[in-house]
Amino acid sequence: MKKLSIVLMLIATSFANATEFSDMATVKRVTPRYIEVNRPISSCQTSSEAAPPKEKGVTGAIIGGVAGGLLGSRVGKGNGKVAAGAVGAAVGAVVGDRMQNDDTAETRNLEHCTQRDSYQRVQEGYLTLFSYHGHEFEEETQTKYRVGQKVSLQINATIDQN
DSSP states (O other), X not given: OOOOEEEXXXXXXXXXXXXXXXXXXXXXXXXXXXXXXXXXXXXXXXXXXXXXXXOOOSHHHHHHHHHHHHHHHTSSSTHHHXXXXXXXXXXXXXXXXXXXXXXXXXEEEEEEEEEEOOEEEEEEEEEEEEEETTEEXXXXXXXXXXXXXXXXXXXXXXXXXX
16 A cells, blocks of 8 residues: 655744654545546558569570471471461460460558547546545545545654644
């Protein structure tokens, strides 16, 4: 328990003795003490969006054209070989380009989070009113005393010798 101190001062020209002792005070009122605390709330949403398009390249078309030309030139005889090689090169270039530069749209998931303030009242202790021999005083306490409860005090007193 938090010890409470009361200094009893009497107006006089001389002070002789000081003493310290324990006594009891009575609880007159107990009031909960609140503070505002911010407990932010986060909210997240996931959405899909199209990925940026890839940069187009020509390597697939070149490799496909060369491979198609070689394969096409093996078919036929004479001028037919040349025609088949040309057709094979054209088809191979188209296939190679499509393989490298796939136009299917890719998507990616993105998470968007926001945060908002959420203030709450939180009890932090008590404001307690005590009474001691006709004097009242308030103290902040962590203990919830009951009205009428007797509480021990540590008294520091200076005694007037007059």
